Amino acid sequence: MKSSALFVLAAVILFGFVSVAGAAEPYKVGAVFAVTGPASWLGEPEKNTVKMIEEEINANGGINGRPLEIIVEDTVGEEAKTVLAVKKLITREKVCAIVGPSRSGTTMAVVPIAERYKVPLISCAAAEAIIKPVKKWVFKTPQSDADAVRRIYEKCQEMKIDKIAIMSGTTGFGKAGRDQLKKLAAEYGMTIVADETYGPKDTDMTAQLTKIKATKAQAIVNWSIVPAQTTVIKNRSQLGIKIPLFQSHGFGNVKYARTAGAAADGVMCPAGRLLAVDTLPDDNPQKALLAKYKKDYETKFKADASTFGGHAFDAIMLVVEALKAVGDDKAKIRDYIENKKGFVGTGGIFNFSATDHVGLDKTAFEMLMVKDGNFVVAK
Amino acid sequence: MTLSSQIVQFLFTGITIGSIYAMVGLGFNIIYNSTGIINFAQGEFVMLGGMVMVWLTTMVNLPMPLAFILTVAIVTVIGALFERLAIYPLKKPSVLILIIITLAGSIIFKGSAMLIWGKETHTLPHISGEEPIEFMGATILPQTLWIIAVLAVIVTLLAVFFNFTMVGKAMRACSVNPTAASLVGINVRRIVLLSFALSAGIGAVAGIVFTPMVLMEYDRGAMLALKGFCAAVLGGLGNGVGAVVAGLLIGILESFGAGFISSGYKDGIALLILLIVLIIKPSGLFGVSEASKLKEF
Numbered sequence: 098m099k100s101s102a103l104f105v106l107a108a109v110i111l112f113g114f115v116s117v118a119g120a121a122e123p124y125k126v127g128a129v130f131a132v133t134g135p136a137s138w139l140g141e142p143e144k145n146t147v148k149m150i151e152e153e154i155n156a157n158g159g160i161n162g163r164p165l166e167i168i169v170e171d172t173v174g175e176e177a178k179t180v181l182a183v184k185k186l187i188t189r190e191k192v193c194a195i196v197g198p199s200r201s202g203t204t205m206a207v208v209p210i211a212e213r214y215k216v217p218l219i220s221c222a223a224a225e226a227i228i229k230p231v232k233k234w235v236f237k238t239p240q241s242d243a244d245a246v247r248r249i250y251e252k253c254q255e256m257k258i259d260k261i262a263i264m265s266g267t268t269g270f271g272k273a274g275r276d277q278l279k280k281l282a283a284e285y286g287m288t289i290v291a292d293e294t295y296g297p298k299d300t301d302m303t304a305q306l307t308k309i310k311a312t313k314a315q316a317i318v319n320w321s322i323v324p325a326q327t328t329v330i331k332n333r334s335q336l337g338i339k340i341p342l343f344q345s346h347g348f349g350n351v352k353y354a355r356t357a358g359a360a361a362d363g364v365m366c367p368a369g370r371l372l373a374v375d376t377l378p379d380d381n382p383q384k385a386l387l388a389k390y391k392k393d394y395e396t397k398f399k400a401d402a403s404t405f406g407g408h409a410f411d412a413i414m415l416v417v418e419a420l421k422a423v424g425d426d427k428a429k430i431r432d433y434i435e436n437k438k439g440f441v442g443t444g445g446i447f448n449f450s451a452t453d454h455v456g457l458d459k460t461a462f463e464m465l466m467v468k469d470g471n472f473v474v475a476k
Numbered sequence: 477m478t479l480s481s482q483i484v485q486f487l488f489t490g491i492t493i494g495s496i497y498a499m500v501g502l503g504f505n506i507i508y509n510s511t512g513i514i515n516f517a518q519g520e521f522v523m524l525g526g527m528v529m530v531w532l533t534t535m536v537n538l539p540m541p542l543a544f545i546l547t548v549a550i551v552t553v554i555g556a557l558f559e560r561l562a563i564y565p566l567k568k569p570s571v572l573i574l575i576i577i578t579l580a581g582s583i584i585f586k587g588s589a590m591l592i593w594g595k596e597t598h599t600l601p602h603i604s605g606e607e608p609i610e611f612m613g614a615t616i617l618p619q620t621l622w623i624i625a626v627l628a629v630i631v632t633l634l635a636v637f638f639n640f641t642m643v644g645k646a647m648r649a650c651s652v653n654p655t656a657a658s659l660v661g662i663n664v665r666r667i668v669l670l671s672f673a674l675s676a677g678i679g680a681v682a683g684i685v686f687t688p689m690v691l692m693e694y695d696r697g698a699m700l701a702l703k704g705f706c707a708a709v710l711g712g713l714g715n716g717v718g719a720v721v722a723g724l725l726i727g728i729l730e731s732f733g734a735g736f737i738s739s740g741y742k743d744g745i746a747l748l749i750l751l752i753v754l755i756i757k758p759s760g761l762f763g764v765s766e767a768s769k770l771k772e773f
Contacts, residue, residue, distance in 0.1 A: 135695060137595040267740065294740040298699040300496070300690035303489040304734035304742075307482055307614075324597040324691050335608050335617050336485070356599050356691065360606075 121159075123166035124425050126416055127186030129197040129207075130221070130409070131174035135297060136322065138350070139199040142406030143221055144169050145398050147196065147413045153393075160420045167413070172198055176206040183207045187214045193425035196412040197221050199405070202269030208235050217419075217431045219412040221405070223346065224273035228454040236434055236454045238411035238444055239404075240369065242270075242320075244459035245346045246277045248367040249318055250285035252464050252475070256341070262291035262314035264305060264329060266321030271297075274320030274345055290314045297325055303332045310338055320345045327357045334360035341365065346462065349404035354467040365475050367462040369404045369444045372472040386441055407443030415440065415447075481613025486735045487728060488611075492620045492689065494727020495627045496522075499682035500704025501711065501719030502630065503675035509651035509714050510664075510671035513574040517558065519701025520585035521676045524551050525683025526692035527589055530598040540603075548680045554585075555676020559669050582697060589694040602688045619689050626685050630678060631720055638716070647671065651714060706750050712763025722761060726750075 128147050131140035151167045159165055168190050170182035179198050186192045187210070194217040198204050201224035208227070211218035211234045220227050220237040223245075227237050253261065263278050265271040271294070282289055290312045293305035302325070309317060317340060319329045326348055333342055344366040348354070351372060354361045370377055374387040390410055394402040415434055423429035437456070440447040445461030466475035500518055507515040528550050532543035562577050563569070603622050608615035638644040649657040650667045658664045683692065707726055711718025726746045733745035753761060 133590065133595070137590075141595055293734075294738075295734075296743060298696070299742075300686075301489055301493050301731075303492075304486055304731045305739045307485040307489070308735055308739075311482055324693060327597060327599075327691060335606075336615050337608060352596060356597055358599075358606075 121163040123164040124160055124420050125190055125192045126165065126167050126413070126420075127183070127190060127192035127195040128167050128169045128409075128413075129172050129179055129182045129186070129195060129199075129203075130169065131199040131203070132169070132171040134173035134175065136174035136200050138322075138403075139221070139405045140171070140174070142394075142400075142403050143197065143199055143409035145400075146394065146406040146409040149393065149397055150410065150413050150417070154417065160417060161424070165417070165420075168192065172200075172203055174200055174203065176203050179203040179207055180210065183210050183218075187216050192216070193427055194219065194416045194419070194430050196409060196416060200269055201227065201273055204235075204237070205269065208232055211235055216427055217416075217434060219415060219434070221408040221412055222270070224269060225277065226273060231452060231454050234431055236412075236415075236449070238415070238442065238447075238455070239408045240346060240444055240457050240459075240461045241455055242274045242345070243277045243281065244457070245367045245462060246274070246281050247285075247459045248462045248464055249343045249365075250281060250287055252343070252365065253287065253316060254285060256316075258315040258341075259286055260288050260290050260313055260315050262293070262309040262312060262317045263289055264293045264295070264302070264309070264317060264319045264321070266297045266325050267294050268297050268322060270345075270347060271321045278318060278320065295321075295325060297322060299325060300328065301332065302329050303336060306332050306336050306338060310336055314340060316341045316343060318343045318345075320347070322347050324356075327353055327361075330357040330360050330364060346404070351401050351470070351472055352403075354472070355470045361467045362469070364467045366465055368465050368472070369407060369461065370463050371402060371404050371407050371443050373463060373465055373474050376474050382441055382446065383443070387443055390443055404443070411440075411442035411444050411447070414442065478613060482735065484612045485614035486731045488614055488616045488620065490728030490731035491724060492623060492727070493730065494724035495623045496682055496686050496690075496700065496723075497703045497707040497726050498627060498720040498723025499630065499678060500700050501707030501723045502634070502716060503678050503682075504704055504708040505714050505716055505719050506647075506671050506675040506678070508708070510647055510654075510667050511563075511569075511574065513571055513578065514705065515672075515675065516575065516578040516701060517582040517585060517697075518675065518679060518704060519697030519699070520582045520589075521551055521555060521679025521697075522683040522686070522700050523589060523692060523694065523697040524554060524585060524676075525680030526600070526687035526696075527593050527598065527683070527694070528680070529684045529687060530600055530692065531593060533600065534598075544684060547684055548677050551680035551683075552673045552677040555679075556669055556673040558676075559672035563668065563672070564665065582701070586694055586697060593694065595694060597691045597693045598687070599691050600684075600687045603685075617689070619685070623685050623689070626681060627720070630681065631716070634716060643670065703746075706746065710750050710753055710760055712760030715760065715762045718760060718762030 130143040132144050147167050151165055154165045172179040196219050199221055201222040204220040204222045204227050218235050223239040223242050225241040225243045265275040291309045342364050346368050348366040349368045371387050377384045391402040419430040419433040423433050435449050437449045445457045447456035449456040464475040465472040503518045529547045532538045602619045604618040646662045647667050654664050707723035708719050711722030730742050730746045734742040
């Protein structure tokens with residue numbers, strides 16, 4: 098009796114060992130997105146995208162024979178929660194890299210942590226301050242707000258506009274955009290005749306727009322996140338303001354244009370090519386990738402693909418390529434990404450270097466215009 | 477744009493946003509009067525009104541008037557159920573416990589709305605089109621006129637209800653002294669139920685008329701509740717007329733503040749006025765200081 102119990106025990110232990118050895122240890126990657134809260138329109142497509150990629154990679158046998166495990170934490174878009182989530186991922190889950198956070202403010206809050214624990218962080222937020230000055234362990238995939246501003250100013254020059262009114266939300270994204278708009282104005286010969294701000298949850302911007310209407314502005318540039326962007330469009334048409342309206346690259350989801358209805362016609366925004374993939378020429382190096390991502394996402398989630406999910410796609414694919422090449426050593430992943438050249442992503446073709454941790458320039462943007470509830474390339 | 481037409485425009489804007497603060501403030505007051513608590517789920521009733529209306533008109537495809545009645549009915553029932561399931565079963569309701577319960581309720585409503593209708597922003601068609609009406613160089617949307625009209629109707633109906641009906645008078649009696657009210661045969665628990673239903677209904681109406689103007693999403697409630705709360709406090713907690721006047725005042729101050737001082741300090745200006753008034757007259761613009769001393773909260 099005693100010996101048989103011993104036998105069973107031995108068998109259990111042995112079996113346990115075998116099964117551990119059989120299922121390879123997964124590669125653990127952390128993801129911190131604002132899945133709920135005011136920036137959930139960013140976090141939701143980002144989470145969906147990384148989960149979709151995790152599934153796809155594991156269905157095809159994983160990376161180097163090891164499965165990929167992506168641990169998603171919800172930041173609710175708040176700095177304090179993001180800090181906690183990132184610390185948890187690093188110390189408890191021992192992830193080898195982190196993608197996210199979704200917002201510029203939350204990213205800036207966790208930059209010191211990534212630096213201290215020496216974990217590669219690939220942010221999905223746009224503000225240029227994230228990678229300028231260069232932080233050793235921090236990268237980002239969205240095009241920089243400075244490049245978006247350059248595209249808008251170039252378009253203004255083309256349209257013979259030199260007096261602009263700017264509006265911005267009082268969020269990290271809005272503030273960073275406002276700084277760039279003011280900084281680059283002189284370089285492009287723009288005079289800012291009005292500089293208005295509003296809270297991200299404000300329900301009415303007619304007061305700000307009335308002020309702008311009284312100035313000599315020839316165009317309005319608005320820098321904020323939804324739903325404020327839609328409100329600006331609607332209020333502008335209510336006040337009968339006819340001058341062109343530019344939105345930031347934060348406008349990158351066709352749903353926002355549709356919510357504003359007919360009032361959105363003619364609104365322009367610089368955006369990644371994902372939104373206008375159908376109008377791209379066939380020889381564009383990004384076209385095949387964009388079309389596949391858009392189709393996969395839209396069939397799986399029954400929702401429009403947005404550039405924000407695309408930022409998460411680029412971030413996670415960078416990590417996946419690094420894992421394939423160098424395994425899950427944090428320092429090696431960092432070095433691999435820093436030296437990555439010609440990486441085709443949804444946001445553009447990335448060329449990273451020791452002095453450039455975004456790897457994109459203004460050519461990654463296309464100037465899009467809303468027409469009948471869809472985005473077309475602005476002529 | 478000339479200065480005078482700018483002023484008119486700021487006034488229009490202020491009245492539009494002020495009306496919603498007023499309606500939310502009214503909802504706060506009704507519940508405060510019967511229970512002595514601040515219902516933190518008040519903003520969520522407005523959000524639910526907008527969302528249910530969007531759902532009934534765009535997804536179920538009901539005609540507007542029918543959807544309007546159904547929405548108000550549904551949200552009223554939600555308000556009543558909330559009272560029956562969360563407030564009523566309490567053996568010893570203290571103000572603090574009740575307030576925390578309403579806070580929990582607001583989180584539940586918000587979370588459920590997110591799961592049911594998703595996180596995106598929803599909109600509704602305007603009742604009579606989106607063609608702006610010109611007035612002295614300023615523009616106003618027909619929807620704003622609807623909003624003002626709805627606010628006026630609500631205020632009138634509430635005035636009639638509280639002054640000329642038995643139930644309304646019973647509610648006022650409860651607000652003055654619940655113990656004395658129950659001694660003269662008023663069922664205080666039923667009045668509490670009624671107050672939750674009533675303020676949910678008003679919230680729903682506010683949500684329906686405002687969604688076309690300001691759009692609606694699942695987490696709009698908190699901000700609306702904050703501004704509505706300011707209106708209720710500024711006007712004197714429990715004072716219906718006070719909430720309406722204070723709501724409009726906050727809206728107009730915000731809009732003029734944004735227009736003439738700085739849009740960045742817009743909320744700051746409104747809150748500063750609130751602070752000044754509360755320091756000088758803690759019972760609010762229309763509150764009676766003797767009455768507010770008798771209240772627990």
